[in-house]
Every structure is written in structure tokens, then in C-alpha cells.
Amino acid sequence: MADLDIELTLTGNIEARKVAIDHQTISFAGDGKGSIDVDGTMGDESNHSLVATIKGDVDASMAIKITCGGIEIKGPKTLKIPESTAPYATTDMVIKLKPKGGA
Amino acid sequence: MRARNFVLSTVPTLALLVASGAVQAQSISTASIDAGAPNGDTAQANPVKFELLAGADKKEASVKIRLFDSLSNDLKKGGSSFDQSRQLTVTLSTPWDGENDAVPASLDKLASGTKIKFEFAFFGMETRNSTTPRQNEISQKARRICISKANEGYAQRLSALGQSPIQESITAVNKTHAETISNCETDDSNSVITAFSKDDLPAYTRENLIEAGIGFSLDASIGHNKFEYIDPTNLTKQSVSKASWSAGASVRKYFASAPVMVSLSADYQSGYKEGDKTIFCPAAVGPAPVVCIQGNAGPPVHQEGAIVRFNLRSRLLQKNGKSLLAVSPLVSYDTSEDVWGAELPIYFIPGKDDSLTGGIKVGYRSDKKDVTFGLFIGAAFGM
Numbered sequence: 419m420a421d422l423d424i425e426l427t428l429t430g431n432i433e434a435r436k437v438a439i440d441h442q443t444i445s446f447a448g449d450g451k452g453s454i455d456v457d458g459t460m461g462d463e464s465n466h467s468l469v470a471t472i473k474g475d476v477d478a479s480m481a482i483k484i485t486c487g488g489i490e491i492k493g494p495k496t497l498k499i500p501e502s503t504a505p506y507a508t509t510d511m512v513i514k515l516k517p518k519g520g521a
Numbered sequence: 522m523r524a525r526n527f528v529l530s531t532v533p534t535l536a537l538l539v540a541s542g543a544v545q546a547q548s549i550s551t552a553s554i555d556a557g558a559p560n561g562d563t564a565q566a567n568p569v570k571f572e573l574l575a576g577a578d579k580k581e582a583s584v585k586i587r588l589f590d591s592l593s594n595d596l597k598k599g600g601s602s603f604d605q606s607r608q609l610t611v612t613l614s615t616p617w618d619g620e621n622d623a624v625p626a627s628l629d630k631l632a633s634g635t636k637i638k639f640e641f642a643f644f645g646m647e648t649r650n651s652t653t654p655r656q657n658e659i660s661q662k663a664r665r666i667c668i669s670k671a672n673e674g675y676a677q678r679l680s681a682l683g684q685s686p687i688q689e690s691i692t693a694v695n696k697t698h699a700e701t702i703s704n705c706e707t708d709d710s711n712s713v714i715t716a717f718s719k720d721d722l723p724a725y726t727r728e729n730l731i732e733a734g735i736g737f738s739l740d741a742s743i744g745h746n747k748f749e750y751i752d753p754t755n756l757t758k759q760s761v762s763k764a765s766w767s768a769g770a771s772v773r774k775y776f777a778s779a780p781v782m783v784s785l786s787a788d789y790q791s792g793y794k795e796g797d798k799t800i801f802c803p804a805a806v807g808p809a810p811v812v813c814i815q816g817n818a819g820p821p822v823h824q825e826g827a828i829v830r831f832n833l834r835s836r837l838l839q840k841n842g843k844s845l846l847a848v849s850p851l852v853s854y855d856t857s858e859d860v861w862g863a864e865l866p867i868y869f870i871p872g873k874d875d876s877l878t879g880g881i882k883v884g885y886r887s888d889k890k891d892v893t894f895g896l897f898i899g900a901a902f903g904m
Contacts, residue, residue: 432592433606433644433734433736434592434604434605434606434644434645434646434734435592435604436594436602436604436648436650438602438650438651441600441650441651442596442650443594443595443596443602443650444594445593445594446592467651467652469649469650469651469652469729471604471648471729471730473604473644473646473734475903476874476876476901476903477874495709495712497709497711500715500722500842500875501842501843501844501874501875501876502719502722502723502838502842502843502844502875503722503723503726503727504780504903504904505775505903505904506726506727506729506730506733507711507726508648508711508725508726508729509709509710509711509712510651510652510656510660510709510710510711511707511708511709511710512707
């Protein structure tokens with residue numbers, strides 16, 4: 419198992435937010451930090467799905483940073499609420515268990 | 522007649538409340554500090570947070586304390602989660618001239634005009650924890666466009682190198698191309714759709730919503746005012762302190778299928794209104810000139826009443842994702858005076874950041890039985 423640490427930074431008025439990895443909703447502490455165990459080990463380059471959603475004011479945003487064993491594997495990726503989808507924004511991405519930018 | 526002035530002074534403020542995006546129940550003060558005030562940034566659970574809101578234009582200084590502020594998620598069966606927030610705030614506000622210190626209270630009493638407000642707000646929505654086939658279709662389409670444009674750019678850059686390019690240049694172009702293709706394939710879907718298939722972003726976003734959300738809020742406030750007036754019986758200046766209070770509740774619902782929000786709110790307000798400004802002159806006695814005094818005629822009059830409001834908000838988007846048109850019809854009813862009013866603001870004047878900040882507004886009041894029509898420019902339309 420690999421332990422992923424996720425750190426959220428919220429900016430602006432956000433009324434609700436969700437980050438799920440491999441279909442599991444992640445719980446976050448007051449400092450915006452949460453963690454989840456996923457199948458695989460750091461460096462095995464296995465793929466894992468991430469879905470994130472926020473609800474709030476236009477231009478409010480949520481930055482997502484993911485690390486594994488202290489090594490950054492994704493982000494910070496910022497999800498921002500645009501006028502066209504307000505008051506919501508959502509995204510999905512594939513995260514690989516390998517260092518960010520690594521070959 | 523006593524409550525008529527109250528109705529007249531309250532109903533016109535509804536437009537301001539709608540334009541400012543405030544859907545919560547408002548306190549008795551028409552210059553509520555929450556109307557248009559920033560809610561500030563949020564974290565997952567702030568136990569206590571202070572915000573200082575002050576502005577000379579509002580002639581009011583305020584301190585907002587978040588006693589409780591949390592964001593949480595509950596996993597539901599079927600691969601979704603219920604995402605919610607709860608917030609409890611206390612706001613202390615007091616009159617301020619914008620220059621001297623604002624003093625809401627001294628050791629023995631509250632300053633006139635000081636108000637304290639408690640508010641609890643809840644919001645919850647249900648969202649999917651995985652993408653739907655429709656979302657995958659939209660993101661794959663955007664990624665194909667991204668790759669296609671990357672290949673076009675690659676071909677152009679290669680051709681720009683000329684007939685006999687040096688190997689370093691070819692290597693650099695190839696490296697850039699590989700990175701671009703990688704970004705097309707691995708960047709998050711929202712970013713790729715925004716860049717290459719913006720028309721599909723609203724559909725992609727709404728696919729994630731199972732229950733777009735429902736929110737409610739409860740608030741209560743109490744204020745203190747000192748009134749000065751002239752006693753008409755003996756033309757002496759008098760003063761009296763009165764407490765006013767209000768309580769309100771509101772509920773709002775969003776819809777997953779369309780950008781629509783409906784809200785229903787009710788406010789009960791109990792306060793006091795000053796008498797009309799009047800010039801009093803004593804009866805002339807002899808040849809001496811008469812000295813007149815001006816002030817409020819008589820003590821303040823108690824006023825109370827409840828107002829119920831129903832509001833719907835919706836907008837129409839252009840192909841480029843900017844708002845084309847937005848409407849925010851509002852119907853309000855004063856239960857104590859049996860007076861109702863209706864407003865239909867139609868936003869179409871663009872502001873900055875793709876928002877709509879003005880348009881035309883049609884209004885009607887049952888007591889005046891007339892229809893008003895005019896242009897308006899105000900706060901950006903929001904949902």
C-alpha cells in the first residue's frame with residue numbers, strides 16, 4: 419500500500435468541497451491536510467483516479483498538492499470556479515505513483 | 522399608518538439585497554454588513570476566526586467572529602459523497618464616521634446604533650466520486666483537439682527549421698512536442714476542456730452533481746438605539762433608549778440539470794422609527810422674537826412586521842462560456858400590512874471577469890398599484 423498525503427489550499431468563499439481518490443472520499447483536518455492508502459507502491463507508476471469538486475463564488479479556488487512519502491507526485495493543481503460553471507467547478511485526473519516530472 | 526412607513530422603507534431594499542447576492546435573511550438595518558461583504562476564505566475547520574469589516578461608505582464598522590466553520594464529507598453508497606459546510610458567526614457592528622474611533626460600547630452602556638447578530642448557515646450537496654461516460658467523452662474530445670493542435674504546431678515548427686536544420690534544434694522541437702503531448706494526455710480534465718473545448722465545460726461540470734445542493738440559514742440580531750426628540754407638549758428635548766431585534770430564516774436550492782437557484786426567506790423585525798423632523802415655535806408673547814427649535818416630533822414609534830421573499834435566479838450562457846443573460850425575479854410579501862411587491866431584474870450589461878452587473882428592472886407594488894421600469898447597475902449577478 420502507498421500512503422498519499424493530500425494538501426488543500428482554499429481561496430475565496432467555498433461552501434463545499436470534495437476530493438476522492440480511487441472512488442474514496444478523503445477527509446481533511448482543519449489545516450487542509452488529509453491522507454489515503456492506495457494499492458501499489460511509490461515508483462511502480464500505477465494509475466489512480468482523482469475527482470475533485472468545489473461549490474462557491476466565482477473565482478474561488480482549491481489548490482491540490484499530492485505527496486507520497488514526502489515526494490511530490492502531483493500538483494499543486496488549482497481548480498477555480500469560472501463564470502460559465504458557477505457556482506461549481508469539477509475536474510478529474512490520473513495520478514501516477516512516481517515523482518512529479520520524473521521519467 | 523404606523524407600519525406603513527416601515528413597509529415603504531423595507532421593500533425597496535429588496536433590490537439591493539438581490540443585486541448584492543445576499544439571499545440570507547437580513548436584519549432590520551437596511552445597511553446590513555453582510556450585504557455584499559466578503560465572506561472571506563475558508564478552511565476545513567476553523568474553530569474561531571476574526572474578520573474586521575469596516576467602510577466609511579456604509580457608515581458602519583463591524584467585527585465578524587466565526588465561532589465555528591467546517592467543511593466535511595460523508596461517503597455514500599453508490600460511489601458518491603455528501604459534501605457539506607456548517608458555519609456559525611457573530612457580528613458586532615456600530616456606527617462609524619470613517620475618521621474617528623468607532624466605540625461600540627463603553628464600560629456602562631452600548632453605543633447608540635450598536636447591533637449584534639448571530640447566524641448559522643448550512644449547505645450540502647451530493648457529488649460523484651468517479652467520472653461518468655459522458656464526462657469521459659467530453660474530456661477525451663478535448664484531449665484529441667489538444668493533441669491535434671500540438672501536432673499542427675509541431676509540423677509548423679519543424680518546417681520553420683528549414684531544409685537542413687541542426688540536430689540540436691530538431692531535438693529541442695521534439696522535446697517540446699513530447700511535453701505538449703504529455704500535457705494533453707495527463708493534465709486534469711478541467712484544464713484541458715477549458716483550453717480546447719470550453720463549450721463543454723458546463724456539461725462536464727454538471728455531470729458530477731447528483732444533488733446540486735440545498736442550504737439554509739438562521740439568524741437573529743438585537744440592537745440598541747438612542748433616540749432624541751422634542752416633546753410637543755412643552756417643547757423640551759428628550760431622549761430615550763430602545764432595543765430592536767429581528768429573526769430570520771432562509772432556504773435555497775440548486776438544481777443539477779440547469780443553472781437555477783430558488784430561495785425562500787422570512788424575516789420578522791421589531792424596531793423603532795424616529796418621528797418626522799419638525800420645526801417647533803412657541804406662541805409669540807409680546808414683541809420679543811420667537812425662538813424656534815427643530816427636532817423629531819415625539820418619541821419613536823414601535824414598528825414590527827414579517828416579510829416573506831421568494832427568489833429565483835437563472836442565467837443563460839453564450840457559446841464562449843460568458844453569461845449572456847440572467848434573471849432574478851423576486852416576490853415579497855409583508856404579512857402585517859398585506860402588501861406585496863414583485864421585481865424582475867434582467868441582467869445583460871457585462872462587467873469585468875465575464876460577469877453581468879446591470880440591466881433593466883421591472884417592479885410592482887400592490888399598495889401603490891403602479892409598475893416601475895428602469896435601468897440598474899450594481900453588484901455582479903451571482904448564484
